[in-house]
Amino acid sequence: MSEIDIQRRQFLKTSVGAAAVAIASGMMLYSVAQGKSEGASSKVRWGMLIDTNQCKPGCNDCVTACNNENGLSGGTLPTDSQWIRKIEIKDISSGRELSLPMMCQHCEHPPCVDVCPTNASMKRADGIVLVDKHRCIGCRYCMMACPYKARSFVHEAQHDQNPDVPRGKGTVESCTLCVHRIDVGGKPACSEACPNKAIIFGDLNDPNSEIAQKVHSVASVQIRADLRLNPGVRYQGL
């Protein structure tokens, strides 16, 4: 083997080695950046059952908990974000009054996802409907399409954000079902904060879960069921 051949072989070895080191470290960084390796499972359907008989008029604990958890100001101007709100309703014919929380209903067939031009509105395999903040162009078509008025537009720059819940001026946002808590085994802040346990959170697909058993045994309804969106949030006592 000539001197040149040996040098050439040495050069190739070094190059392959350097490339392997570069790619391997890149791959490691990539996997770190991706977080947990397993994604959301389609075997799970996260949902909530809200017992309106237990929900007290005037109580705002779920709203406050949501605001604190997600770094919302709690303001109620038309330009302020409200991911969850209390609605007071009164039956016009009977006069019966009820109070209930309203938020993203995490539909199985979400209109916001259908209309989003850039796929920024998306539904995870486990049924949670989210907005990809890096893809949202702020066209607000999803806000027009949502039957529950669940979405808010960020009208101005945000400060002191919760690192788990990034928000950005010029993009649309809504209840994430506290996905950052769910992914580490927790439950949504509103459900945890309710003093009367009126908001039951769990996996609708798991027959042993409290929510699945309750949905099986008590009458509950979906709001605007006529639209056949199959929301993951159900209401009892309406």
Add this chain to the structure above:
Amino acid sequence: MASSTPTLESLRTKNRLYWLLLAIGGLVAMAGMYAVHMMESHGHIITGMNNQIVWGMPHVFAIFLIVAASGVLNVASIGSVFGKAIYKARAPLASLLSIAMLSGGLTVLMLDLGRPDRIIVAATNYNLTSVFAWNVLLYSGMVGLVVVYLWTMMERRMNPYNKMAGIGVFVWRFVLTTGTGLIFAFLTARQAYGSALLPPMFIVLSFAWGMAVFHLVQTSIYMWNEKEIAPAILQRKKHLLGVFVLGSLYMVATYHFTNAYFSHQQGFERFILMDGGVYPSLFWWGYIVLGNIVPLVLLYAPGIQRDRWTALASLLVVTGGFALLYVFIIGGQAWPLQLFPGYEVSSTFADGQISAYSPSIYEFLLGLGGLSIAFLITTVSVRVLNFMPQDKPYIAD
């Protein structure tokens, strides 16, 4: 066609006037850019839009421009597809106006986005179920197709392909305006929208608005060149505009009658046509009286033959168009979503309430900026290229 011989002095004056027009258009466009800059740095907080009235004044301007951009091509279609000579002579001008208005309208829509800097995201991620994503393709395709169509008209060697391109444009603009109507037709949860009547309604509205814009521009160009439109041609144009105005009035009436027929829609109809404050006023006075009845009188009353009356009728049709779109877009959102039929509803998020909206100066500036872009494109193109309709001695087709 009467014309006077231009003198050196009159040409100089016109030249100055041309630059003055460009300067005015440019200033308005710059004011629009200023509004965009403000909205970019402060956010939409400085507009009148909010979480209840999600789309505002910019959308009224943008949708008018886009709908009229499609309708103005009628003139071209009647020429190229149906072979009518006096329309064929006007097809290049109609095509130019279409490109100009599409550009203006799309610029407004794009710059109103919360994140206009992410335009590349919109261009590279298509959700095939989204009407907005379809429209990105439909609008850009329209501009491309009309450019080709213009080429087949203005380049002699391409003339044989003119009919083919004309048919392409004819079909495309129907699909395009259907797409614009579908933006609202698919919003099934909102009572003002979610109707299959909306795409055809937008198509017929586009005929009237496009024809009106065309007539305004044509009148200006004839005035500029100190020429008069042959009375027979004017007569045909007037009748066509009148028929389109009547047709669009029929579609709008059908939309409201259909709504009023369903008991669950009657509250909304009462709001938009009777109790809703600014919306019924704009609908009846702005759209019906100023935008339809007065123009129809101007177009059809015996003894009114002058070109300038037709121009005034056209201007009123355009004004009525803006009034109708304001009622449709803003009024439609002001009416609350019905989450609990049969219940009185209240919340901190305006549930069960009529939402208030007052557009800010920035929204107007952005919308006017879009208009000025259409104006600048038209003015410069008419100056540097030959868009003046060249009529042969008039022969009935």
